[in-house]
Amino acid sequence: MGPVLAGVLQLLALIGALALAYVPLGTYMARVYSSDRHWRVERWIYQGIGADPDTEMRWPAYMRGVLAFSAAGVLFLYLLQRLQGVLPGSLGFSATDPDQAFNTAVSFVTNTNWQSYYGEQAMGHVVQTVGLAVQNFVSAAVGIAVAVALVRGFARARTGELGNFWADMVRGVTRILLPGAFIAAVVLVACGAIQNFSGIHEVGQFLGGSQQWNGGAVASQEAIKELGTNGGGYFNANSAHPFENPTPFTNLFEIFLLLVIPFALTRTFGVMVGSVKQGYAILATMATIWVGFVALMMWTEFAHHGPALQLAGGAMEGKEVRFGVGSSSIFAVSTTLTSTGAVDSFHSSFTGLGGGITMLGMMLGEIAPGGTGSGLYGMLIMAIIAVFIAGLMVGRTPEYLGKKIGTREIKLAACYILITPALVLVFAAVAMALPTPAHSMTNGGAHGFSEILYAYTSAANNNGSAFAGLNADTQWFNTTLGLAMVLGRFLPMVFVLALAGSLAEQKTVPETAGTLRTEKPLFTGLLVGAILIITGLTYFPALALGPLAEGLAS
Numbered sequence: 001m002g003p004v005l006a007g008v009l010q011l012l013a014l015i016g017a018l019a020l021a022y023v024p025l026g027t028y029m030a031r032v033y034s035s036d037r038h039w040r041v042e043r044w045i046y047q048g049i050g051a052d053p054d055t056e057m058r059w060p061a062y063m064r065g066v067l068a069f070s071a072a073g074v075l076f077l078y079l080l081q082r083l084q085g086v087l088p089g090s091l092g093f094s095a096t097d098p099d100q101a102f103n104t105a106v107s108f109v110t111n112t113n114w115q116s117y118y119g120e121q122a123m124g125h126v127v128q129t130v131g132l133a134v135q136n137f138v139s140a141a142v143g144i145a146v147a148v149a150l151v152r153g154f155a156r157a158r159t160g161e162l163g164n165f166w167a168d169m170v171r172g173v174t175r176i177l178l179p180g181a182f183i184a185a186v187v188l189v190a191c192g193a194i195q196n197f198s199g200i201h202e203v204g205q206f207l208g209g210s211q212q213w214n215g216g217a218v219a220s221q222e223a224i225k226e227l228g229t230n231g232g233g234y235f236n237a238n239s240a241h242p243f244e245n246p247t248p249f250t251n252l253f254e255i256f257l258l259l260v261i262p263f264a265l266t267r268t269f270g271v272m273v274g275s276v277k278q279g280y281a282i283l284a285t286m287a288t289i290w291v292g293f294v295a296l297m298m299w300t301e302f303a304h305h306g307p308a309l310q311l312a313g314g315a316m317e318g319k320e321v322r323f324g325v326g327s328s329s330i331f332a333v334s335t336t337l338t339s340t341g342a343v344d345s346f347h348s349s350f351t352g353l354g355g356g357i358t359m360l361g362m363m364l365g366e367i368a369p370g371g372t373g374s375g376l377y378g379m380l381i382m383a384i385i386a387v388f389i390a391g392l393m394v395g396r397t398p399e400y401l402g403k404k405i406g407t408r409e410i411k412l413a414a415c416y417i418l419i420t421p422a423l424v425l426v427f428a429a430v431a432m433a434l435p436t437p438a439h440s441m442t443n444g445g446a447h448g449f450s451e452i453l454y455a456y457t458s459a460a461n462n463n464g465s466a467f468a469g470l471n472a473d474t475q476w477f478n479t480t481l482g483l484a485m486v487l488g489r490f491l492p493m494v495f496v497l498a499l500a501g502s503l504a505e506q507k508t509v510p511e512t513a514g515t516l517r518t519e520k521p522l523f524t525g526l527l528v529g530a531i532l533i534i535t536g537l538t539y540f541p542a543l544a545l546g547p548l549a550e551g552l553a554s
Helices: 003-034 040-049 059-082 098-109 125-155 165-190 218-227 248-273 276-302 307-312 324-337 352-363 374-394 407-433 445-460 475-505 521-545 547-553
Strands: 200-206 209-214
Touching: 003 165, 003 248, 003 276, 003 324, 040 165, 059 098, 059 125, 059 165, 059 475, 098 125, 098 475, 125 165, 125 218, 125 248, 125 374, 125 475, 165 218, 165 248, 218 248, 248 276, 248 324, 248 374, 276 324, 276 352, 276 374, 276 521, 324 352, 352 445, 352 521, 352 547, 374 407, 374 475, 374 521, 407 445, 407 475, 407 521, 445 475, 445 521, 445 547, 521 547
Parallel strands: none
Antiparallel strands: 200 209
């Protein structure tokens, strides 16, 4: 079997698995967030944090809950790292430096999981399990909660109430993420991923000396890292490390994990707004972009010129021989089109155009299918923009799901789509203009610029993957990337929740003969076009200076 055919068959198997999980998981999540019953363990949690789960919140109160909970998480994780040297199970590692502790705390709380350190050489068992792994669960649950609040904004009428943040967040952890991660961890352990609390030990003798590795609760963290679209690896090699991702089957299974909740949330959306066809329209948009990007990536990595690449069956530099070009291409596209950031290959070693595809996936806003929650609310924002464009074409007040898209709604949507590009382009421009950040680049020219552009694109979009080749463990990058993560996570959430509150206050407008049918293929095509055009106009100059210049020159 040739490598191209193997890659295509893996893609088809992945699509089949996602299709089987779509309806049951999506419907189950809709029931989770529509139920008025609380599990006993959930009531214990509410009592412990002093929250009343039955109190409805308007959007300012919901937002205060998101910000307060996230701020407490940043402070706790920062202190945990700064005190690591005196904690049990530290494996002899000292306290993390202040700038790196800030960067890491912000990274995991914002669901970014950008890592400017070597996991196996910096973090002990307590920080990994009590700090980082816990944030993998709760940061993902926060994203889903915000998406559900926006869906309620469409589903409700003449009320500004969006549900209860504490109830939504806790249910996301106890009813969705914990059970799913437990099952996934068992599968990974059965397939060879490690799960222990052993210390640093010697694993072999070599000509130049010995090699040492530390153990850890790797399988459990790997499971939630993918299922919650987090991405932070226990080891520096991330999902290319055999302790995290031992076989081609686990590689495909991990891709399934990082895609299954974001895709299934479109079903949740359809059920909660009372029209599963609307969910299918959003799903079709996400799937079209995802499959298109995978096809482009496979083409650039398999068909690149050169006798060495032809003998290797594609551009194999920087890719694991266990996975090959096809599986690595699927992983790279999936991890950058979601907010996962996990990697099973070296993105900096991809062809020039292949590296550009990974960047473009993040620049779209990671909405195909996006992160847990963030992908759905990002796509719904783009749907509002597409409806607005259609309304301008026919001279009619735009409507979406029975809600009029007026001046307030379109301003909030515009602010949402502008904030992340502003962060990426401003921070990248400043980094290129100053002399110190440029010293972290290991490459010059277009590829060196791509390293900087990729880093800020990854941080502001809360992805967390790295182009590598860039030494980001400096005060400048730890600080500025941390700021990009915070602003890129929470400012869009403010606009999303404000929009949800505005929609929930409206009355439902009945459909007429002039209403745009947003469940039809025509709207799906309009939405795909709007996403690509808006992103292209925003980022084309920057992409032309980096990956496009490199790709056309090769």
